[in-house]
Amino acid sequence: MGQVQSEAVDEAQTQSEPQHSSSSPATSMESLLAEAAAYGDDENELTCEKAHVGNSSQRPFLCFLKSTSEEKGSDCVHPFVALQNCIKANPNAFSKDILDEDEDEVKKEEEPPPSPTYKIYPPLWSRGPQSPKSKL
Amino acid sequence: MKNQENKNKNSITCENLPSFLSSFVDTFVDFTVTDGLFLPNTLPQNAPETPPPMAAHYPSPDRLIAIGDLHGDLEKSRQAFRLAGLIDGSDRWTGGSTTVVQVGDVLDRGGEEIKILYLLEKLKREAEKNGGKVFTLHGNHEIMNVEFDFRFVTEKGLKEFENWGFWYGAGNKMKSLCVGLDKPRDLFDGMPLFFKGVDAKYWNGIRSRMAALRPSGPIAERFLSKNVTILVVGESVFVHGGLLKEHVEYGLERINEEVRDWINGLSGSRAPWYCKGRDAVVWLRKFSDDYKKCDCSLLEHALATIPGAKRMIMGHTIQDLGINDVCDGRAIRIDVGMSKGCGDGLPEVLEIFGNKELRVLTSNPLYQNKNKDYLDAYRKEGLVFLKPEQGPRQVEVKT
Numbered sequence: 001m002g003q004v005q006s007e008a009v010d011e012a013q014t015q016s017e018p019q020h021s022s023s024s025p026a027t028s029m030e031s032l033l034a035e036a037a038a039y040g041d042d043e044n045e046l047t048c049e050k051a052h053v054g055n056s057s058q059r060p061f062l063c064f065l066k067s068t069s070e071e072k073g074s075d076c077v078h079p080f081v082a083l084q085n086c087i088k089a090n091p092n093a094f095s096k097d098i099l100d101e102d103e104d105e106v107k108k109e110e111e112p113p114p115s116p117t118y119k120i121y122p123p124l125w126s127r128g129p130q131s132p133k134s135k136l
Numbered sequence: 137m138k139n140q141e142n143k144n145k146n147s148i149t150c151e152n153l154p155s156f157l158s159s160f161v162d163t164f165v166d167f168t169v170t171d172g173l174f175l176p177n178t179l180p181q182n183a184p185e186t187p188p189p190m191a192a193h194y195p196s197p198d199r200l201i202a203i204g205d206l207h208g209d210l211e212k213s214r215q216a217f218r219l220a221g222l223i224d225g226s227d228r229w230t231g232g233s234t235t236v237v238q239v240g241d242v243l244d245r246g247g248e249e250i251k252i253l254y255l256l257e258k259l260k261r262e263a264e265k266n267g268g269k270v271f272t273l274h275g276n277h278e279i280m281n282v283e284f285d286f287r288f289v290t291e292k293g294l295k296e297f298e299n300w301g302f303w304y305g306a307g308n309k310m311k312s313l314c315v316g317l318d319k320p321r322d323l324f325d326g327m328p329l330f331f332k333g334v335d336a337k338y339w340n341g342i343r344s345r346m347a348a349l350r351p352s353g354p355i356a357e358r359f360l361s362k363n364v365t366i367l368v369v370g371e372s373v374f375v376h377g378g379l380l381k382e383h384v385e386y387g388l389e390r391i392n393e394e395v396r397d398w399i400n401g402l403s404g405s406r407a408p409w410y411c412k413g414r415d416a417v418v419w420l421r422k423f424s425d426d427y428k429k430c431d432c433s434l435l436e437h438a439l440a441t442i443p444g445a446k447r448m449i450m451g452h453t454i455q456d457l458g459i460n461d462v463c464d465g466r467a468i469r470i471d472v473g474m475s476k477g478c479g480d481g482l483p484e485v486l487e488i489f490g491n492k493e494l495r496v497l498t499s500n501p502l503y504q505n506k507n508k509d510y511l512d513a514y515r516k517e518g519l520v521f522l523k524p525e526q527g528p529r530q531v532e533v534k535t
Contacts, residue, residue, distance in 0.1 A: 064160040071174035073163040080167050087306055120284045120331065122342055125291065128335025 154316030165307040169300045170254045175261075190392030196370025197235040197269070201497075202468075202486040204239055204451045204459075205275060207475035208246020208293055213255065216474065216483040219497050227255060229262035236263070237367060239451035239470065240275025240376035240418065245477030247292025250300055253359040260362070274363045274395060275376040275451060276418040279411045281349045282356055282399060286342065290477060294341035301344025304354060323347045323354070352401025361399045364392045365417060371446035371491045373439065378420030378450055380434070383410055384441040391417070423467045424453035432463035439466060449486065459484045459496045468494070 060083045063076035073080070087093075162177040201220040206213045217223045222231035238256065243249050260270040277288060286294075301323060308320040327343045334342065348355035366388045367374040383391065394408050410417050422431045439445045447466050454473035458481075461468045470486050473479025482500040 060164065061157065061160050064163060065156060072176050073160070073167070074174040077167075077172070080164055083164065084168055087303075091302070093309075120328075120342070120346070121287045122331055122334045122338070123286050123289045123291075123294070126294070126334045126338040126342070128338075 154314050157314050158311055158317055161307040161310045165303050166254065168303045170251055173251075173254050173258065175254060175258055190364055190389060190396050192364065192366050192388035192392055193368045194235075194269075194370075196372075196488075196491050198233065198490060200235045200237065200369060200372070200488040201231075202237045202239065202372075202374065202449050202470055202488070204471040204485075205241035205454075205473070205475065205478075206238065206246075206252055207241055207244055207277070207477050208249040208252065208290065209475035209477060210246075210248035210251045210255070212474045212476065212483055213252050215499060216485050217259070219483055219499055220485050220487060223259065227258070229259055229266060229268065231263060231266070231268050233267040234263075235268060235369065236270045237369065237374050237449075238270070238272045239374055239449065240273040240363070241277045241451060241471075242272070242275070243281050244277040244288035244293070245290060246475050247290055247296055249293055250296050250355065253355065257359055257362075271367055271369075271374075272363045273367060273374060273376055274360070274365050274411075274418055276411075276416070278360055278363065279395075279407050279418055281345070282351060282360065283405070283407055284346055284350070286345060289345065294338060294345060297345040297348055298341035300348060300355070301340070304348075350401075351399055351403075351405060356399050357401075361396050363395075363399075365395045365411075366391055368442060368445060370488075371444055372488065373442060373445050373448045375448065375450060376418045377416060377452045378423045378435075379417055379438050379448060380415060380420070381438050381441050383417055384438060386410065388442075418452070421453050423448060423463075424450050424455075424469045424471070427460065427462045430462045430467055432466065435463055435467055446491070454479050454481070456481075458482075458498060458500065459486055465494075 060076060060079040063079045064073045067073050067075050069075045159177050163174060166173060166175045166177075201222060203216050206216070214223065214227065217231075217236075220231070220234070220236075222229065222234060222236060224230050236259075242252050242256070256270065256272055260272075263270045280286075280288070305323055308323060311317050311320050324343055324347050327347050329339075329343075330336070331339055331342055347353055349360070350356065365375070366379060366383070368388065373379060391408070391410060394403070395411065397403050398407060406412075411419075413419065414421075423435050424430075435448060439448060447461075447468055449468045449470060451469075451471040453469060454471050455469050456473070456479075458472055459468070459470045468486060470484075472484045473481040474483045482498065484496055484498040484500065486494065487497055488494050
């Protein structure tokens with residue numbers, strides 16, 4: 001796993017645009033994502049050649065791009081599992097809070113959110129005390 | 137020539153790289169939420185602009201298999217398909233040109249609802265490639281879930297959606313790092329943050345389920361919007377609950393398209409009128425309750441309004457005795473309660489050859505020797521029971 005991450009960090013340092021990671025504390029995660037997303041990340045900095053170079057064995061996106069199997073990507077199980085494990089190991093990098101931070105400014109302009117007109121019937125077994133320490 | 141075109145379309149350029157990234161993320165999310173399934177996504181530029189029409193009428197195929205309610209039980213779902221030789225041990229389509237009709241209620245009562253939706257979608261594609269066809273219908277539980285009625289959701293089912301929500305969100309995060317892609321819509325946009333009276337540990341699961349299944353939600357749009365509500369194949373009318381004359385008069389294609397549009401978020405949050413209440417097409421029990429109570433004349437009236445229709449095939453009501461028919465073979469009830477979340481019954485499916493021959497494929501060993509009694513007691517005509525090990529048996533029936 002370590003190999004995947006360190007590799008990704010190298011790449012991120014040279015390729016990722018700071019504007020995308022400004023608000024995120026999860027640098028290693030960000031790096032991995034940058035690796036996955038690198039080829040579309042910034043068209044000014046990247047060239048098409050970059051999509052065709054590199055050892056794909058541990059890089060999920062490259063492996064996917066190169067995949068020739070009928071179910072595209074089905075020959076990339078190992079890099080996919082590696083990416084899964086990496087994301088599982090850094091779940092906070094994907095929490096709602098972080099996603100929200102990026103979008104806060106945009107959201108404020110779009111106020112107000114539509115008032116919910118729906119009724120929800122939760123399962124009976126889910127009834128219970130609300131946590132007073134909820135995110136609200 | 138065509139190869140060359142395909143090659144160009146599939147080769148990587150600066151212009152289409154973002155869509156490859158998007159496709160990669162989708163593939164990765166699929167793989168993760170299904171424990172290893174690959175369900176190739178259409179690249180955005182290849183997607184059709186207008187949804188295909190929701191035809192309700194199809195000609196009779198040589199062989200048709202009808203499958204009842206599945207309710208979140210993936211293993212039983214597989215067994216039902218295997219029983220009819222439709223898939224192999226790796227879940228690959230082996231049904232050739234067979235047509236399959238699953239009469240709805242994939243959701244609720246079990247913990248692997250998403251996995252069944254993926255399996256059905258995969259089989260639809262594989263069947264299509266082999267000249268076969270897999271139709272899926274809406275059951276009342278699909279409609280309920282799109283309306284946030286989660287009373288029959290299991291804890292495991294909520295977990296599956298929570299897990300899906302995490303990975304789908306992770307996928308969105310990856311996509312949002314790509315400049316060439318539109319910023320993905322926030323999965324939880326407009327969803328409540330808390331639920332009064334509900335244990336806080338379930339909030340995220342409920343929100344995920346709502347986000348997934350609400351009109352235009354990712355799971356609703358990707359899977360449920362492909363369901364039909366009513367389907368006529370040859371002489372057989374398929375519907376989850378039952379069909380009344382007024383439904384037919386309203387228009388079968390119209391119903392299919394309106395429900396599809398609702399699921400795609402084009403017509404508000406409430407399901408159309410014929411999906412609600414005891415006389416709804418997905419709720420009716422008049423033809424599937426206790427066999428003595430079936431309202432045969434009402435059924436006759438409904439069937440008479442559909443040219444060529446000879447029988448109605450329904451799920452919705454568990455048949456403790458297995459698949460059976462009433463009203464001289466005009467009503468066939470195929471919900472055997474196979475899900476371990478309701479009944480844990482032995483899988484049975486209905487097989488129809490052309491329009492002429494109907495029989496039941498059952499995994500129930502009881503009927504190996506007791507076919508006769510069972511048939512005498514509960515069938516007037518038409519159905520023949522068959523254990524798969526006995527091999528095909530030709531039986532002519534009156535039509």
